[in-house]
Amino acid sequence: MGTRAQIVEAHQKGSEAGQSGAPPTVCPHGRDSILQAAWIKGYAAARRKAGHERPQ
Numbered sequence: 263m264g265t266r267a268q269i270v271e272a273h274q275k276g277s278e279a280g281q282s283g284a285p286p287t288v289c290p291h292g293r294d295s296i297l298q299a300a301w302i303k304g305y306a307a308a309r310r311k312a313g314h315e316r317p318q
Contacts, residue, residue: 269300276301280308 272291279288279301286305291298 268297272297272300273304276304276306277308278304280305281312 276289279286286302289298289301289305291301
């Protein structure tokens with residue numbers, strides 16, 4: 263399990279990926295990692311904010 267700082271960083275990196283339009287498959291974290299969950303939450307929030315319901 264990741265530390266709080268790692269979780270925050272994963273969320274931020276996911277947000278940056280979502281803002282840049284990268285596909286969600288670029289997530290660098292493993293399937294069962296809490297860091298993947300944080301990354302995806304950041305990614306999804308950025309995509310919604312940009313006006314996209316689903317990733318392209």
